[in-house]
Amino acid sequence: xxxxxxxxxxxxxxxxxxxxxxxxxxxxxxxxxxxxxxxxxxxxxxxxxxxxxxxxxxxxxxxxxxxxxxxxxxxxxxxxxxxxxxxxxxxxx
Amino acid sequence: xxxxxxxxxxxxxxxxxxxxxxxxxxxxxxxxxxxxxxxxxxxxxxxxxxxxxxxxxxxxxxxxxxxxxxxxxxxxxxxxxxxxxxxxxxxxxxxxxxxxxxxxxxxxxxxxxxxxxxxxxxxxxxxxxxxxxxxxxxxxxxxxxxxxxxxxxxxxxxxxxxxxxxxxxxxxxxxxxxxxxxxxxxxxxxxxxxxxxxxxxxxxxxxxxxxxxxxxxxxxxxxxxxxxxxxxxxxxxxxxxxxxxxxxxxxxxxxxxxxxxxxxxxxxxxxxxxxxxxxxxxxxxxxxxxxxxxxxxxxxxxxxxxxxxxxxxxxxxxxxxxxxxxxxxxxxxxxxxxxxxxxxxxxxxxxxxxxxxxxxxxxxxxxxxxxxxxxxxxxxxxxxxxxxxxxxxxxxxxxxxxxxxxxxxxxxxxxxxxxxxxxxxxxxxxxxxxxxxxxxxxxxxxxxxxxxxxxxxxxxxxxxxxxxxxxxxxxxxxxxxxxxxxxxxxxxxxxxxxxxxxxxxxxxxxxxxxxxxxxxxxxxxxxxxxxx
Numbered sequence: 001x002x003x004x005x006x007x008x009x010x011x012x013x014x015x016x017x018x019x020x021x022x023x024x025x026x027x028x029x030x031x032x033x034x035x036x037x038x039x040x041x042x043x044x045x046x047x048x049x050x051x052x053x054x055x056x057x058x059x060x061x062x063x064x065x066x067x068x069x070x071x072x073x074x075x076x077x078x079x080x081x082x083x084x085x086x087x088x089x090x091x092x093x
Numbered sequence: 094x095x096x097x098x099x100x101x102x103x104x105x106x107x108x109x110x111x112x113x114x115x116x117x118x119x120x121x122x123x124x125x126x127x128x129x130x131x132x133x134x135x136x137x138x139x140x141x142x143x144x145x146x147x148x149x150x151x152x153x154x155x156x157x158x159x160x161x162x163x164x165x166x167x168x169x170x171x172x173x174x175x176x177x178x179x180x181x182x183x184x185x186x187x188x189x190x191x192x193x194x195x196x197x198x199x200x201x202x203x204x205x206x207x208x209x210x211x212x213x214x215x216x217x218x219x220x221x222x223x224x225x226x227x228x229x230x231x232x233x234x235x236x237x238x239x240x241x242x243x244x245x246x247x248x249x250x251x252x253x254x255x256x257x258x259x260x261x262x263x264x265x266x267x268x269x270x271x272x273x274x275x276x277x278x279x280x281x282x283x284x285x286x287x288x289x290x291x292x293x294x295x296x297x298x299x300x301x302x303x304x305x306x307x308x309x310x311x312x313x314x315x316x317x318x319x320x321x322x323x324x325x326x327x328x329x330x331x332x333x334x335x336x337x338x339x340x341x342x343x344x345x346x347x348x349x350x351x352x353x354x355x356x357x358x359x360x361x362x363x364x365x366x367x368x369x370x371x372x373x374x375x376x377x378x379x380x381x382x383x384x385x386x387x388x389x390x391x392x393x394x395x396x397x398x399x400x401x402x403x404x405x406x407x408x409x410x411x412x413x414x415x416x417x418x419x420x421x422x423x424x425x426x427x428x429x430x431x432x433x434x435x436x437x438x439x440x441x442x443x444x445x446x447x448x449x450x451x452x453x454x455x456x457x458x459x460x461x462x463x464x465x466x467x468x469x470x471x472x473x474x475x476x477x478x479x480x481x482x483x484x485x486x487x488x489x490x491x492x493x494x495x496x497x498x499x500x501x502x503x504x505x506x507x508x509x510x511x512x513x514x515x516x517x518x519x520x521x522x523x524x525x526x527x528x529x530x531x532x533x534x535x536x537x538x539x540x541x542x543x544x545x546x547x548x549x550x551x552x553x554x555x556x557x558x559x560x561x562x563x564x565x566x567x568x569x570x571x572x573x574x575x576x577x578x579x580x581x582x583x584x585x586x587x588x589x590x591x592x593x594x595x596x597x598x599x600x601x602x603x604x605x606x607x608x609x610x611x612x613x614x615x616x617x618x619x620x621x622x623x624x625x
Contacts, residue, residue, distance in 0.1 A: 064272070072300055075387055079304065082391065082403065083336040089400035 013054045020047050100605045103504065103598040118203035119601055123210050124189030125502065128495075130213070131185060134176040141169035143564060146526070146557040152545050159543040163229035164244075166541055170232030175253050176217050178487055179345060182352035183298070184213070184263055186494050187291045189502065191267055193592035194285045196276025196610065198602045201269045205262055213259040220252030231541060233342070234309070236323040236334040240316050247316060250309040257302040260348075264298030267291055276591070278610035285590055285614045286375050290355025293379035297344045297351075297386065305341030308334065332397050339390035347386045349483060350450075351379055353490025354421055357443045360497050361425050363588045364440035365432030368615040371424035378417035385414045392461050396470045404463055411461035418454055422447060433618075437586070438512040442493035445520050449485025453478055456531065471541075474534025477527045484523060492519075495574065500581030504598040511573040518566030525559030590614050 024043050032039060053059040058069055104121045108114075114122055145165050148155045157165065188206065192199050200206050223245040230239045230246060239246050271292055275284070312334070314320045321327025323334045362369045369375065391399060391407030425447055434440070456478040459465045469475065499507055529552040534540075538549050545553060584593040591610070595603060 072303075075300055078387060079336075079340050082388075082406075083333065085406070086332070086336065086391070086399040086403040087330065089402045090398070091400065 009054060013050055016050060017047055100600045100602060102601060103596065104601045105504070105598050107601045116207070118199065118207055120188045120192050120200050120203065120206060121502075121599060121601075123206055124185050124187070126210060127180060127188060127213070128185040130217070131177045131181055134172050134217070138169050138172040138177060139564075139567070141165045141172070143560050145169060146560045148543075149545070149553045150557050151554075152547055152550060154543075160229065162543045163231075163541075164227040167228050167231050168224075171220065171228070171249060171253075173483075174232050174345075175220065175256055178349045178483060179256075179260060180213060180263075181349060181487065182356065182491050182494065183267075183291060183294050183348065184209075184259075186287075186356070186491075186498065187263070187267060187294075187352060190498070190592060191270060191288055191291055192274070193595070193599060193603055194288050194590060194614075195271060195274055196279055196591055196604060196608045197270065197274035198604060198607075200266045201273055202266050206266055209259045209262040209266070212255060212262070216252050216254075216256035216259060218252075219255055220249055223248035223252065233338060234312060235338075236312065236315070236331050239312060240324065247313050250312055254306050254309050257306045260298045260302050264295035264302075267295040268299065276608050276610055282373065282376075283610055283613055284376075285355075286358035286369065286372070286379075287352070287355035289376040290351045290358070290379045293383040294348050294351045296380075296383050297348045301341045301344040301348075301387070304337060305345075308337035308341070311337070332394065332399055335394050335397055336390070336399075339393045340387070343390040343393065344383075344386045346482070347382055349487050350490075351382065353446065353487045353494075354379070356490045356494045356497070357425060357446050358421070359590065360439050360443040360493050361428050362615045362617055363497075363586050363590075364435045364437055364443075365429045366435075366617045367428055367432040368613065368617055368619065369424070370427040370430075371420070372613070372615065374420050375424050378420045381417040382414065385410065385417070389414050389461075392466075395463060395466045408461055408463050412458065415454065415458055415461075422451060422454075437496075438507075438509055438516055439493045439497035439586075441513065441516050441520075442489050442496065445516070446486060446489040446493065449481050449489060449523070453481030453483075453485050456481065469534060471539055472534035473530040473538045473540055476540050477530035477534060480527045480530075484527075492516075492570070497586070498592075499574070500585050501592060501597050501599070503577065504581050504596075505577035506579045506581050506585065507573050508576065508578045511569065515566050515570035515573055518562055518569060520566075522559050522561075522563030522566050526556050526563055527559070529553075529556045529559075589616050 020043050024040060027039060027043075052069065058065065061069075104119055107119075108117070114126060117123065144157065145162065148157050148162055148165075188200070226243075226245040228242070228244045228246055228249045230242055230244070234246065234250060271284070271288060311320075311322045315322050315324065315329075319327075321329040323329040323331050325331065358369060358375055389407060389411045391403055392411045395404050395408075436444075456474070460469055460475060460478060496507070496512060499505070533549055533552050533556075536549070538545060581597045583596050586593075589612075591608060591614075592599070594608065
């Protein structure tokens with residue numbers, strides 16, 4: 001592992017996660033209209049990314065592991081993109 | 094386990110009794126147990142299909158009520174798909190063969206492998222428990238009916254959810270094994286094509302299965318808690334279920350067929366005594382299929398009311414997925430060209446695979462064409478197409494494997510003559526069952542209907558008679574396999590693949606010394622083979 005003191009890194013990451021959780025809870029009292037869901041998803045994605053990078057050690061892995069870890073994100077994009085294309089281009093009878 | 098013990102005894106002898114099997118870490122024993130399990134479920138689901146066909150001997154009620162009929166086709170579909178054909182070849186022969194073919198003593202995570210099998214058993218049990226109030230939705234669980242029906246949808250879908258974990262864990266095990274455990278010298282371009290196919294299959298299992306798991310959880314959530322994912326009255330979208338369901342279930346078609354294609358790539362060179370033609374093309378086409386298969390799911394939904402634009406996009410990509418499939422077929426044919434072809438039972442099943450799978454594949458293109466699909470959607474044409482691919486393809490591939498690796502698996506030989514008679518009956522019976530269904534479909538006979546118009550009677554009867562021929566063929570095949578006629582030597586078919594380099598059946602830990610690979614897996618008719 002690259003870091004000389006992994007426990008310190010883990011602690012910092014944990015603090016970051018707690019801070020992001022606080023943000024999620026804090027912003028929940030404001031109404032941003034259509035941005036409500038994107039904001040919640042953005043914060044959640046940052047948290048998931050940090051967990052994958054540090055707690056799941058992705059940051060220290062080789063390119064093959066990166067391909068396996070990120071390809072499903074591409075598939076998720078396809079699932080959403082194709083389904084959304086259907087839903088937004090449908091013509092009601 | 095002492096060192097010498099694991100090499101003196103073969104894997105079938107090494108430990109007796111239920112516990113030695115149910116707690117084994119040995120990939121070969123797990124492969125054999127999967128083979129037994131899928132065999133039992135195949136018989137169960139086949140019995141349901143015989144009853145379905147019997148019901149269609151005449152219009153109206155023949156032997157079962159309309160509700161029982163709905164239950165029978167759901168049971169047939171759900172058991173065949175989730176308990177038999179998805180684990181199917183990959184879990185049984187994948188487990189048995191991959192470590193042998195890559196020169197390893199086991200898969201990389203043997204305990205995880207056993208755990209996958211237990212999960213498979215648990216999922217199967219949960220699914221079968223639903224028979225207390227059997228489901229009548231069809232194996233696709235389409236909303237809104239699956240939300241409204243009073244039958245046991247939650248139990249079945251939860252069973253499928255659990256089975257998914259078995260599939261994912263097996264996939265991970267195979268992928269990592271092939272990355273980490275290949276013998277020295279066994280480079281990716283020397284890897285047997287069955288392994289390439291199993292690798293592509295594993296990718297699909299790992300990447301696609303979570304989506305169906307989540308989809309079925311959403312369905313359970315909607316059914317149990319009244320959440321509104323798919324109900325338009327609550328802001329949901331019923332077509333969304335179909336999107337999510339087929340996002341898994343179309344790649345799943347390739348989970349079912351790819352390992353069988355791998356088998357054909359192994360059997361044909363051995364019985365043609367020629368190196369496989371277009372090794373790289375076959376290997377990479379497996380990966381191409383795995384990648385493109387994620388982009389075609391909407392062709393199941395052309396008449397669902399999805400948008401015209403997305404219909405066109407899915408239709409075009411569907412035609413693209415036919416290309417890597419056709420590449421394989423042409424390469425198999427070219428492998429046989431000017432070869433010294435021996436029509437053994439395994440080879441006959443492989444040849445039948447090419448013939449029947451080509452019919453199944455080409456009729457798939459009819460269904461992928463938008464205008465034709467409007468006419469053919471949800472008719473018997475689809476039923477026939479799908480069975481030509483799944484039986485004509487996967488099941489014939491599985492039968493080819495069962496006969497080809499029979500000497501390796503059991504250390505015995507079967508009666509080739511009887512096996513060939515069984516093959517002939519199965520081949521004829523299969524075509525008599527399903528070819529008339531193409532015609533029925535083009536004439537407008539809808540699938541899953543209990544009743545039918547009188548003008549369809551003769552073709553329905555012909556199709557039902559075919560199941561009787563097919564049934565006799567299956568029984569004769571089983572009789573042949575359960576009545577071995579002699580002891581097999583280590584390599585009766587003179588294969589040059591690694592799994593034949595050890596005694597039959599293999600010792601528990603496979604290789605006393607991990608081999609070093611210096612040549613291709615398909616060196617037939619070359620200097621290397623003649624010197625061997």
